[in-house]
Amino acid sequence: MTQLVWFRSDLRIHDHAALSRACQRGEPVVALACICPNQSQVDGESPARQSLWRRGLTALRSNLERCHIPLKIIVADEYASLPDKILSLCEALDVTHIHFHHRYEWHERRLAHAVKKLAQTHELLTIGYHDQVIHPPGSLTTLRDDYYSVFTPFKRAWYRELTPDAWQTWPAPAPQSKTDITADPIPDPWFPTAARYDELWPAGEDAAQQRLAEFVEDHLDDYGSERDFPALDGTSQLSPYLNVGLLSVRQCLEAISLHQGGHLPDTKTGAGSWVNELIWREFYRHVLVGFPQVSQGEPFKQRYGTLPWRNDPDEFQRWCDGRTGYPLIDAAMTQLNQTGWMHNRLRMVTAMFLCKHLLIDWRLGERYFMSRLVDGDQAANNGGWQWCAS
Numbered sequence: 208m209t210q211l212v213w214f215r216s217d218l219r220i221h222d223h224a225a226l227s228r229a230c231q232r233g234e235p236v237v238a239l240a241c242i243c244p245n246q247s248q249v250d251g252e253s254p255a256r257q258s259l260w261r262r263g264l265t266a267l268r269s270n271l272e273r274c275h276i277p278l279k280i281i282v283a284d285e286y287a288s289l290p291d292k293i294l295s296l297c298e299a300l301d302v303t304h305i306h307f308h309h310r311y312e313w314h315e316r317r318l319a320h321a322v323k324k325l326a327q328t329h330e331l332l333t334i335g336y337h338d339q340v341i342h343p344p345g346s347l348t349t350l351r352d353d354y355y356s357v358f359t360p361f362k363r364a365w366y367r368e369l370t371p372d373a374w375q376t377w378p379a380p381a382p383q384s385k386t387d388i389t390a391d392p393i394p395d396p397w398f399p400t401a402a403r404y405d406e407l408w409p410a411g412e413d414a415a416q417q418r419l420a421e422f423v424e425d426h427l428d429d430y431g432s433e434r435d436f437p438a439l440d441g442t443s444q445l446s447p448y449l450n451v452g453l454l455s456v457r458q459c460l461e462a463i464s465l466h467q468g469g470h471l472p473d474t475k476t477g478a479g480s481w482v483n484e485l486i487w488r489e490f491y492r493h494v495l496v497g498f499p500q501v502s503q504g505e506p507f508k509q510r511y512g513t514l515p516w517r518n519d520p521d522e523f524q525r526w527c528d529g530r531t532g533y534p535l536i537d538a539a540m541t542q543l544n545q546t547g548w549m550h551n552r553l554r555m556v557t558a559m560f561l562c563k564h565l566l567i568d569w570r571l572g573e574r575y576f577m578s579r580l581v582d583g584d585q586a587a588n589n590g591g592w593q594w595c596a597s
């Protein structure tokens with residue numbers, strides 16, 4: 208009997224609840240990753256993010272190999288065919304439990320639900336764990352039992368419900384007994400590649416940990432005063448690593464707490480300001496689940512759904528290319544196009560410029576960002592655009 212761990216946007220072996228729990232059962236463990244190029248196209252996922260995910264998967268495969276856990280890979284044309292393919296693999300490997308981390312995008316939740324339903328009919332157990340957040344969506348609600356739609360009360364609730372073990376991390380699993388199941392090769396890139404992404408965003412848990420350690424050591428204390436100046440190297444640039452799960456939010460909080468002598472500070476310090484941003488990240492995940500219309504192209508506030516946008520195609524193209532004639536906007540868009548990353552302040556400025564100055568529908572900008580960002584994330588990107596357009 209075998210335990211299957213389905214890796215999604217959580218490409219690490221440290222602090223991986225699903226992997227640790229599966230290993231604790233004392234049976235052979237097999238890992239799985241699914242690749243679906245058509246879905247990446249539907250999501251408008253950027254080559255930069257796909258490159259980081261694929262290179263992260265390669266690093267994960269090696270790390271798992273050291274634990275004698277083979278990584279199986281399913282390539283599917285579309286998400287609809289994945290549940291059947293996963294089930295066939297389970298039957299071939301005599302799997303009894305499928306462990307995975309939740310994702311909160313609408314189509315990801317639908318996929319996990321379909322896998323669970325199909326597994327049930329074959330008496331297979333699926334176990335989902337909340338990995339991307341400290342408080343699972345639905346666990347923080349207003350007095351009227353609604354999801355929060357405003358950040359500040361959400362943040363208060365986030366701190367109020369925080370327990371001292373909230374950022375406790377799982378160690379990497381010890382090596383398992385060897386099995387005769389072999390790992391699959393990582394498929395060749397299924398997206399346009401560019402060598403600069405490999406240099407700018409080296410993949411692997413070690414690279415993520417090194418960047419985290421350097422940021423905490425050199426920049427955390429000044430984060431509050433430097434984070435809003437794009438010309439300074441004042442933010443962590445860890446968003447791509449958090450996004451594909453080479454790093455977890457608990458590992459970030461643990462690093463802050465170690466730096467601060469064992470506690471999480473309030474927002475009056477540099478470290479407190481950084482926690483604040485991690486809470487924003489979590490807030491938008493709750494919004495995605497609580498207000499699912501936002502992931503289906505609808506505005507958070509319905510009354511803005513019928514705004515008459517100007518949508519000049521030439522002006523939109525100039526904005527995309529960084530040719531508006533406004534130096535700050537053009538520099539920011541050039542940074543995005545060349546590196547896949549943009550400073551938060553510039554994301555706000557370019558987004559507001561598009562929808563409030565050029566009067567172009569924010570959804571076009573949202574999609575363009577996704578097609579370029581190495582940290583493209585439906586929750587944060589949609590939340591950022593809706594916030595800028597409101």
Ligand SMILES: Cc1cc2nc3c(=O)[nH]c(=O)nc-3n(C[C@H](O)[C@H](O)[C@H](O)COP(=O)(O)OP(=O)(O)OC[C@H]3O[C@@H](n4cnc5c(N)ncnc54)[C@H](O)[C@@H]3O)c2cc1C
Pocket residue numbers: 434442443444445446447449450481484485487488489491549550551552554555558576580582583584585587588589591592595
């Ligand atoms: C229009 C717009 C689009 C955005 N699109 C994305 C996106 O696709 N993916 C993404 O990760 N972030 C997005 N953000 C949020 C933010 O700009 C980036 O997370 C941040 O710039 C990443 O840089 P950093 O890692 O140096 O952040 P730091 O300042 O070091 O912050 C630490 C972490 O907190 C999280 N974070 C920081 N600010 C925010 C925020 N405002 N909202 C949500 N999470 C935050 C990120 O995970 C980040 O890595 C967007 C913001 C706007 C205004």
